[in-house]
Amino acid sequence: MRRILRSTVIIGLIISLTAVSAPAQAAPSYDGIVPTRNLDRACLTVSGPDNGIPCQTDNADVYWYADSNDPGELEANDQDAVRSMLANQYSPTHLAIHYDSTPVFDGTAQTDIVYQEAEAALPIPSGYYGFMWCNTQAPAYYECDQAYIRIQSPDGYRIDGGSIGCHETGHAVGLVHGSDAYPAVSDGSSAVGCMNNADQNPPDLGANNVYFINATY
DSSP, rough: EEEEOOOOBBTTTTTOEEEEEEOOOOSSBBBBBBSSSTOOOOOOOOOSSSOOOOOOHHHHEEEEEEEEEETTOOOOHHHHHHHHHHIITTTTTEEEEEEEEOOOSSSEEEEEOEEEOBBBBBOTTTTTEEEEEEEESSTTTTTEEEEEEETOOOOOTTTGGGGGHHHHHHHHBBBBGGGBBBBBBOOGGGGGGOOOOOOOOOOOOOOHHHHHHHHHO
């Protein structure tokens, strides 16, 4: 935010107006994006939502796709919820968010994030609201070429203002839970925004996570 400070200095009849920019956010007191000293593992391809870990996406241009196949398809209102969440939380960062109407599932330039809805034929582990995993790793040690996000049904993308979608998307760009940050912070801390992992489900990415994304991409 920029504000105008008006300072009047009388030298004869001269009035000066001085514009002063608000200071940039100071670095948070912890590191909340992979790699951290509490979560420093390679991003590896896994077969499904059972042992995924947060990975950085492989570039600042993020292309996403909502699964349109049964099982796993997102209905129109769920697609709208994802689109709104990305526009409100991730587009204001250094990431450039694009919808991919012609998704790519092989090769070296795959669609970055594929969103699915969990169903009996496409489950997520018991006790989870959602899960993210790397379907195709990138050459870089901490990066993923294509991540999958699968969230419980019904309405998982819409409850709590899109908080679960914000959380899992955070993992797809490298954000971690508070306990995996360094130094570790509470999983329920307000500082971690939608990366909260204590059943509080805040909907906003939060200033600290925006800082981590902007410092990384």
